[in-house]
Amino acid sequence: MPGTLDAYLEEHANVARVLLERLCRQPSVTAQNFGTAEMGTLMEELLRETGFSTQRLCVEGAPAAIYGELRGRSPYTILLYNHYDVQPAEPLDLWLSPPFEPTERDGKLYARGISDNKGEIATRLAAIRALLAVEGELPITLRWVIEGEEEVGSPHFSAIAEKYSELLRADGCLWEGAHLEDDGRPALGLGAKGILYVQLDVQGTGVDAHSGNATILPSAAWRLVQALASLRSPEGHVLIPGFYEDVKAPTEAQLAALATQVDLEDKLKQTFQIEQFVDGLSGIALRKRAAFTPTCNIAGLVSGYTGEGSKTILPARASAKIDFRLVPDQDPRDILQKMRAHLDAHGYTDIHLTTFVSAEPVVTAVEEPFVKKIKDIAEAFTGKPAAVTPLGGGSLPLLEGLKKYVGVPGLSVPGNPTYWGSGAHSPNEHIRLSDLAPAVAYNCHMFQALGKQA
Amino acid sequence: MPGTLDAYLEEHANVARVLLERLCRQPSVTAQNFGTAEMGTLMEELLRETGFSTQRLCVEGAPAAIYGELRGRSPYTILLYNHYDVQPAEPLDLWLSPPFEPTERDGKLYARGISDNKGEIATRLAAIRALLAVEGELPITLRWVIEGEEEVGSPHFSAIAEKYSELLRADGCLWEGAHLEDDGRPALGLGAKGILYVQLDVQGTGVDAHSGNATILPSAAWRLVQALASLRSPEGHVLIPGFYEDVKAPTEAQLAALATQVDLEDKLKQTFQIEQFVDGLSGIALRKRAAFTPTCNIAGLVSGYTGEGSKTILPARASAKIDFRLVPDQDPRDILQKMRAHLDAHGYTDIHLTTFVSAEPVVTAVEEPFVKKIKDIAEAFTGKPAAVTPLGGGSLPLLEGLKKYVGVPGLSVPGNPTYWGSGAHSPNEHIRLSDLAPAVAYNCHMFQALGKQA
Numbered sequence: 001m002p003g004t005l006d007a008y009l010e011e012h013a014n015v016a017r018v019l020l021e022r023l024c025r026q027p028s029v030t031a032q033n034f035g036t037a038e039m040g041t042l043m044e045e046l047l048r049e050t051g052f053s054t055q056r057l058c059v060e061g062a063p064a065a066i067y068g069e070l071r072g073r074s075p076y077t078i079l080l081y082n083h084y085d086v087q088p089a090e091p092l093d094l095w096l097s098p099p100f101e102p103t104e105r106d107g108k109l110y111a112r113g114i115s116d117n118k119g120e121i122a123t124r125l126a127a128i129r130a131l132l133a134v135e136g137e138l139p140i141t142l143r144w145v146i147e148g149e150e151e152v153g154s155p156h157f158s159a160i161a162e163k164y165s166e167l168l169r170a171d172g173c174l175w176e177g178a179h180l181e182d183d184g185r186p187a188l189g190l191g192a193k194g195i196l197y198v199q200l201d202v203q204g205t206g207v208d209a210h211s212g213n214a215t216i217l218p219s220a221a222w223r224l225v226q227a228l229a230s231l232r233s234p235e236g237h238v239l240i241p242g243f244y245e246d247v248k249a250p251t252e253a254q255l256a257a258l259a260t261q262v263d264l265e266d267k268l269k270q271t272f273q274i275e276q277f278v279d280g281l282s283g284i285a286l287r288k289r290a291a292f293t294p295t296c297n298i299a300g301l302v303s304g305y306t307g308e309g310s311k312t313i314l315p316a317r318a319s320a321k322i323d324f325r326l327v328p329d330q331d332p333r334d335i336l337q338k339m340r341a342h343l344d345a346h347g348y349t350d351i352h353l354t355t356f357v358s359a360e361p362v363v364t365a366v367e368e369p370f371v372k373k374i375k376d377i378a379e380a381f382t383g384k385p386a387a388v389t390p391l392g393g394g395s396l397p398l399l400e401g402l403k404k405y406v407g408v409p410g411l412s413v414p415g416n417p418t419y420w421g422s423g424a425h426s427p428n429e430h431i432r433l434s435d436l437a438p439a440v441a442y443n444c445h446m447f448q449a450l451g452k453q454a
Numbered sequence: 455m456p457g458t459l460d461a462y463l464e465e466h467a468n469v470a471r472v473l474l475e476r477l478c479r480q481p482s483v484t485a486q487n488f489g490t491a492e493m494g495t496l497m498e499e500l501l502r503e504t505g506f507s508t509q510r511l512c513v514e515g516a517p518a519a520i521y522g523e524l525r526g527r528s529p530y531t532i533l534l535y536n537h538y539d540v541q542p543a544e545p546l547d548l549w550l551s552p553p554f555e556p557t558e559r560d561g562k563l564y565a566r567g568i569s570d571n572k573g574e575i576a577t578r579l580a581a582i583r584a585l586l587a588v589e590g591e592l593p594i595t596l597r598w599v600i601e602g603e604e605e606v607g608s609p610h611f612s613a614i615a616e617k618y619s620e621l622l623r624a625d626g627c628l629w630e631g632a633h634l635e636d637d638g639r640p641a642l643g644l645g646a647k648g649i650l651y652v653q654l655d656v657q658g659t660g661v662d663a664h665s666g667n668a669t670i671l672p673s674a675a676w677r678l679v680q681a682l683a684s685l686r687s688p689e690g691h692v693l694i695p696g697f698y699e700d701v702k703a704p705t706e707a708q709l710a711a712l713a714t715q716v717d718l719e720d721k722l723k724q725t726f727q728i729e730q731f732v733d734g735l736s737g738i739a740l741r742k743r744a745a746f747t748p749t750c751n752i753a754g755l756v757s758g759y760t761g762e763g764s765k766t767i768l769p770a771r772a773s774a775k776i777d778f779r780l781v782p783d784q785d786p787r788d789i790l791q792k793m794r795a796h797l798d799a800h801g802y803t804d805i806h807l808t809t810f811v812s813a814e815p816v817v818t819a820v821e822e823p824f825v826k827k828i829k830d831i832a833e834a835f836t837g838k839p840a841a842v843t844p845l846g847g848g849s850l851p852l853l854e855g856l857k858k859y860v861g862v863p864g865l866s867v868p869g870n871p872t873y874w875g876s877g878a879h880s881p882n883e884h885i886r887l888s889d890l891a892p893a894v895a896y897n898c899h900m901f902q903a904l905g906k907q908a
Binding site: 195204210302311314357394423427 | 606670671743759779879
């Protein structure tokens with residue numbers, strides 16, 4: 001039977017790519033209301049085509065999350081999570097090919113969202129189709145929720161999880177995101193940081209002024225710069241009182257897991273064209289910093305004239321976008337209050353804050369039985385020890401609702417055809433075409449193995 | 455004879471407006487290479503039509519400055535300075551009528567450059583034409599230089615002044631810019647601040663990164679913010695060592711002149727929609743701050759994602775545009791060196807500096823005989839005490855070359871049909887049509903009075 005499946009996969013090797021190109025040709029930038037509705041329709045269509053009974057999970061103000069259920073031999077139920085929206089493609093001028101026209105170059109396929117996370121949707125779909133074709137039915141029962149707001153911080157996913165909690169119940173959840181490392185080791189991700197994404201707006205004058213007036217007029221840009229500088233030391237320490245108060249020390253098991261991670265230092269240095277990481281860190285110290293440290297990052301900054309050459313103005317307005325990544329047990333609501341209090345205490349009561357994303361950190365314990373089961377399957381399939389990331393650098397705001405209203409344990413597993421250099425959220429996002437087949441095979445195997453253990 | 459002139463001016467009241475509309479319909483945005491050459495041709499045509507013998511003053515890389523000479527009864531020679539270029543019209547969406555179609559609304563005429571400084575070119579032309587029509591010749595000799603690069607910082611005017619210094623010699627120079635105040639008092643401007651316009655560029659990573667990596671990657675945006683914050687205290691004091699070293703204390707005569715200035719506080723507050731000026735200043739203290747304090751202004755700031763909503767990136771690059779306004783005897787070259795040394799001393803050796811504009815402050819002493827002569831004429835004509843600005847907030851980079859290679863004393867005099875609310879450099883730049891006739895009359899009177907004294 002495995003032989004049959006392997007032969008089928010080889011014969012239908014193009015399925016995942018065809019699905020993927022179909023997914024990537026449809027823009028779905030929810031932040032810009034660009035193609036999201038059409039993408040939802042396409043997503044539902046693809047689930048139905050595959051054999052799922054589908055449903056639109058609707059709450060006010062959100063694009064529908066697409067839900068599908070496909071009963072298998074065993075009632076053992078896995079919830080799959082993905083999202084059909086993508087990041088904005090800007091800056092467009094840095095793309096070597098149009099972001100919504102999947103384009104092959106040197107064995108890679110380029111498109112916005114191809115790595116994050118349409119590639120995984122395509123390989124999961126292809127794997128399910130292959131199992132159905134070869135075995136007639138799935139070994140386990142699958143429930144799949146694919147939302148349309150992940151890249152804007154899943155603002156309605158908690159409401160969806162609350163309203164449709166019955167539909168989402170399962171024995172375990174496979175989040176989006178992990179992949180097979182270049183050395184063949186399976187990567188597992190056990191958690192995501194919390195996030196607080198805030199915009200700071202400063203209004204100085206009502207209109208831009210000739211900068212000859214800078215002697216006597218308030219400057220929005222300077223005020224913003226000074227307020228920002230008060231938030232964080234040049235060394236990276238966040239200066240908001242109480243910011244680190246609720247940071248929980250990592251467990252021994254979490255610290256031990258760091259040693260299992262694949263060494264990506266050279267690849268990261270190459271990708272980001274840097275000589276060294278902050279503070280010259282490397283090895284376990286670097287991984288510990290990456291996993292267990294909260295951040296205060298400037299994602300955007302704008303004021304006044306930003307074109308070529310010079311324009312002598314004192315700008316009326318200035319804005320910054322800040323994202324904090326939070327670790328257990330920091331609470332984004334609490335951090336927002338502390339930030340407001342800090343700004344007020346420094347006299348910046350006029351700085352207006354707008355929150356775009358707010359989500360708690362969520363982590364699954366290394367010792368959780370579902371984690372052990374998935375890890376065993378991964379290691380048996382690859383014949384290699386798993387690379388476990390106890391807490392990833394990114395955030396999955398949806399996990400907060402999933403934890404609160406559904407309570408299903410989860411993790412990220414290999415099956416996303418992405419790699420360290422895919423450039424998620426960046427121009428020229430891509431996957432290596434050679435990663436498609438292993439991802440499909442891995443998904444098939446995982447579903448089969450879960451069926452055997454059920 | 456004055457009666458005859460007044461009657462002529464009344465009869466030909468429309469001349470200035472017709473000339474002005476002709477000037478404003480021709481775009482001349484040198485920064486965008488938009489219409490500059492055509493404008494130079496039109497400018498030369500208008501001088502010739504008026505009776506000037508003209509010449510193009512050419513140096514490599516610059517649009518030609520237009521030069522005209524018109525000999526009068528007396529060899530007493532005045533050099534007029536104006537510029538035929540204008541600021542970019544952007545942001546276009548804020549204009550209520552097209553910037554290069556002069557449009558009348560509520561007694562005002564709107565167009566880019568109408569206040570700065572095509573209005574003054576038109577009223578000077580109209581005045582000269584009137585004097586020639588009524589008196590047959592000018593009472594004094596006029597030399598007029600009209601350059602095409604003032605709004606980009608007159609980068610070639612020093613070279614022009616050096617090459618053509620003989621043509622520019624005169625007994626005094628009347629710069630562009632001043633006007634009759636609302637209470638009828640004549641405004642005189644005796645100097646302009648120096649300027650150093652620098653762009654700071656920081657490169658952190660080679661490409662934008664997912665902000666989940668902010669734990670371990672260098673941040674260009676934070677580095678820029680911290681570097682900027684090191685330049686200036688929240689109270690506005692510039693922290694570059696030696697920045698204030700060469701600042702010369704104002705003379706008693708300059709300080710006394712501040713008391714003659716018209717009170718524009720309410721109008722400025724209204725224009726810029728502010729409750730109060732910096733540090734709650736008012737009166738003489740405010741004027742002193744405006745006149746004699748150098749500034750370090752942020753004219754532009756940009757990094758990462760500046761669109762709607764959120765994008766979670768760590769931006770690869772960050773840039774700021776800073777303009778310093780300098781007072782005597784600060785030297786822009788020296789300030790640039792000090793800024794570089796300051797950044798280096800703080801570890802910001804990687805921050806790249808690009809200089810766009812650099813010009814020395816130039817000021818004419820209150821006691822200068824030419825100033826006294828012009829002031830007496832202004833006060834006699836208006837019957838009111840002059841409002842003297844010993845050092846204006848803006849910069850006139852051309853003055854550096856004029857001072858160095860020609861050495862002619864100068865000042866700004868009434869004759870520009872502009873007012874406090876004209877919005878130079880802003881959208882909806884305009885003049886009040888009722889200011890045209892007084893400006894023409896003032897120019898006529900001034901030339902006549904200079905002829906009598908010659």
